[in-house]
Amino acid sequence: MLITDDFLPVPVPETLSATYLVPTSTVPGTTPAQAVAALAGRLSGPVHDLARQMLDSPLMTVDTRPVSEFPHLPPDLLTAFGATEEQLGRLAAATDLVVVQATYRPGWPPAHEWAARTVAAAMAEVVGGDLVDVFGLQFLDPATALRSLPDDEGRMRLVDWVLVPYSSDEEGLWFTTKGLRRFGLLELQAQGVPAHLTRAWGAVMTGTARRLLRTWVDGLTDEEVPAFVQLPVLTAVTGHDIAVAYGNPERHDATGPALLRLELDPATDPEADSFLSLRPPSGHDGPAGRYFAAVCATVFAAAQSDVRYARPGDAMARAVATARSGLPKIRERFLDGGLPAEAQLVVKYGLPTEEGPEFVWAGVTDWSTTDRIHGVSASDAAADPTIRIGEPVVIDTCDVVDWALLDGTGVVEGGWTQAVLDGGNHP
Known part of the structure; x- marks a missing residue:
């Protein structure tokens, strides 16, 4: 692999996994295969076939376990990612968990995620409850989970799979993504974002994630999983990237592009995550926040x-x-x-x-x-x-x-x- 200053080599994990939980107080009387079969006509044919194939393979397991056998899910984090009091109440009252787990190689399609979410949504409908996306620490009702799956042409909204949480620090707002690791890619972060850009910068982060994910997937097309994928150090983001990530490509012209510099921030703690940091291009004078404001102005036509x-x-x-x-x-x-x-x-x-x-x-x-x-x-x-x-x-x-x-x-x-x-x- 040729290494240059124009590209950043990002390591590729050997395998990826997805875990979904369905809290319940009654043992399901329907098998996972029967539950998935009942979804025929309600989701795209390719995804329906993928879920059934994964169920019949050693790449997926579906077990019903007592709640006590599974690590405790923190209610404060679940609440931060949108859990309602009713959902938390049903989780607290549950005696068992239907545990859906799947593994797959990095690349496209992300079969582990699409198939596991399909099966978990099907089982949630059977027990009349919700499913928990363990990666995102997020409750999903079955209808929402099924809508997030791709259509017959493989199109999906990235915002249904990648969240953009933020918090305050001394320099301004600290933004991260939560969801790119589903696809094997490191999460993004940006620091020093001015508070008035909260909504706009969240959209820019989502659009940038969409652009980088496309490059990442293009680097995983070989039969052998590579050790690294090279991402461009200077990454362009446009209003079209944002619109596609939100599932509305017709609502935004191809504004921009605006440039952002990628920098690898490896974790010093072995238990912590490494990040790809978004920064102004080299040579930019002034605080990063001002450049981030310029990016927002560039990608939003209005x-x-x-x-x-x-x-x-x-x-x-x-x-x-x-x-x-x-x-x-x-x-x-x-x-x-x-x-x-x-x-x-x-x-x-x-x-x-x-x-x-x-x-x-x-x-x-x-x-x-x-x-x-x-x-x-x-x-x-x-x-x-x-x-x-x-x-x-x-x-x-x-x-x-x-x-x-x-x-x-x-x-x-x-x-x-x-x-x-x-x-x-x-x-």
């Missing part, structure tokens, strides 16, 4: 710099009037926590220039007073050198001409003036 001047006309006037009439309501939703999950509020406001106002976007961080908005610039302004990506800004509400809600795939609400500038159709 947050890009808009150095186009609003042309007069009825369409633009109506767009501004519509946006401004909605400001009181969107402020109320922002303050009350009534925005959609994973949505970020951005506003568009005008900066005076000799040619007319230059319009830029900013992410809203505080709107406690009606006439003043505190935020963080989502773009560099041409007219004002003090307004730079990632820098704090204070905006008079009277200067706002538009607002939008963004999620990991683009604009989900608002953006009326942008639609006019872009030529017509509302986003």
Whole structure:
């Protein structure tokens, strides 16, 4: 294998395994094969066939064991990853666990995961309960688990398999992925992410995971499992990567690309995980957080710099009037926590220039007073050198001409003036 400064050799594990649990207080009266057969027509043919083949092979085991024989599952971590009180209650009351385990070689398809999740979902339906993804420490109801499996063309949403938790440290937010190890790849991490980028950076991490996973799988196509796969040190991520990872490829143009540098951070503790760290490219001046803000602005079209001047006309006037009439309501939703999950509020406001106002976007961080908005610039302004990506800004509400809600795939609400500038159709 040729080693260069342009690529990072990442070790490949010999085998991968998946474990799912189904808590129950009654011994199932249906065999796993019968339960999987009952799923015919409810999931793709290839996955259905894969599950049945794995069940008939030594690569999968399905056992019912007393709860006392299995390591304790921490309820605090299960809660952190979305477990409800009802699910935790059923787990606490369970006397037995249906344990589904599968192993497979690294590569595509990830047969161990797809087959084990299928069988566990089938058994959960039999006992009228949920399944626990041990890798992700996450409860799944059977319907959700089955929806996460790929369709007839092998397409799946990466967000159903890879989570992006974060926590605070002295430098800002620390993001990691949890799920790439299912496929043999090291998890990603990023440190020093500004707090106002919580939702946007989570989407960038997911899109980057999707891009790297494709490269990883391409390196595992040989019949023999290699010792290493080379990943590019400079990795590009686009809005399309994010949209595909969220299962909405039609909702985002191929914006970007934005570059991120990969760096291997090996664990010093043999019990801890190693990471692939996302950092700014070499030679970047300034804190990493500012570069991360620039990446978010690049991959989200609605947050890009808009150095186009609003042309007069009825369409633009109506767009501004519509946006401004909605400001009181969107402020109320922002303050009350009534925005959609994973949505970020951005506003568009005008900066005076000799040619007319230059319009830029900013992410809203505080709107406690009606006439003043505190935020963080989502773009560099041409007219004002003090307004730079990632820098704090204070905006008079009277200067706002538009607002939008963004999620990991683009604009989900608002953006009326942008639609006019872009030529017509509302986003």
